Amino acid sequence: MTRTLLVTSSPRGAESLSTRFATEIAEGIRARSGGPLTVRDLAANPPPHITPAYIQGRATSPAERTPEQVEAVKVAQAFVDELKAADVIVLGSGMINFGLSSQLKAWFDHVTWPSVTFGYGDNGPKGLLTGKKVYLVTAAGGVFSQGPWAPFDFQTNYLLHLLGFIGLSDVDVVRVEGTVFGADAVKAAIASTEAAVGALLAKAA
Ligand SMILES: Cc1cc2nc3c(=O)[nH]c(=O)nc-3n(C[C@H](O)[C@H](O)[C@H](O)COP(=O)(O)O)c2cc1C
Numbered sequence: 001m002t003r004t005l006l007v008t009s010s011p012r013g014a015e016s017l018s019t020r021f022a023t024e025i026a027e028g029i030r031a032r033s034g035g036p037l038t039v040r041d042l043a044a045n046p047p048p049h050i051t052p053a054y055i056q057g058r059a060t061s062p063a064e065r066t067p068e069q070v071e072a073v074k075v076a077q078a079f080v081d082e083l084k085a086a087d088v089i090v091l092g093s094g095m096i097n098f099g100l101s102s103q104l105k106a107w108f109d110h111v112t113w114p115s116v117t118f119g120y121g122d123n124g125p126k127g128l129l130t131g132k133k134v135y136l137v138t139a140a141g142g143v144f145s146q147g148p149w150a151p152f153d154f155q156t157n158y159l160l161h162l163l164g165f166i167g168l169s170d171v172d173v174v175r176v177e178g179t180v181f182g183a184d185a186v187k188a189a190i191a192s193t194e195a196a197v198g199a200l201l202a203k204a205a
Pocket residue numbers: 010011012013015016017018019093094095096097098099139140141142143179
């Protein structure tokens with residue numbers, strides 16, 4: 001049985017291509033494995049920005065936390081529990097101003113938690129969420145996988161770094177890109193993403 005966690009984060013609602021294809025992957029895996037699917041929609045329910053109560057609370061033993069710290073840490077604990085419980089994580093992200101939506105950034109600010117999702121070993125930082133498969137769907141108006149704009153991809157590369165930092169290093173990436181160049185470009189991007197998703201699901205079966 002495969003337990004799948006789908007995390008979506010685009011603020012573009014029903015128009016979102018990252019949400020569309022991440023959902024397709026997650027539902028495809030669920031259909032094949034028969035296991036449970038948990039959906040965390042960060043756009044519908046945005047995580048709060050992190051606060052002193054969270055930062056100090058997570059460094060304080062549970063019995064000594066103030067009521068405000070308890071509430072702040074609870075939010076992060078819920079996100080981390082979902083990650084820990086999952087065998088497969090499907091993450092959808094739409095590029096906003098060359099990087100992540102603030103919703104997704106806030107989620108990473110909660111789940112990147114010293115001694116819980118990463119630690120420090122003899123050779124430096126060590127991710128603790130190991131043994132999980134990740135499918136990352138990134139959407140962008142421009143083309144960032146190659147060409148002159150590649151150096152300005154602060155989305156996919158950053159996400160791969162953040163995921164790897166907490167131990168999620170087995171990642172298949174699906175890029176939906178170049179959609180800013182008109183209706184034909186949108187059609188082509190959707191067609192090639194459909195094919196990529198189909199190939200990934202065939203491999204996952
Ligand atoms: C507020 C906003 C900012 C955006 N910033 C960029 C950008 O910096 N670079 C880019 O290539 N596309 C940008 N786009 C286009 C989106 O990345 C594109 O529509 C993508 O498909 C969004 O992901 P989604 O389809 O999952 O919502 C932006 C779109 C919005 C709404």
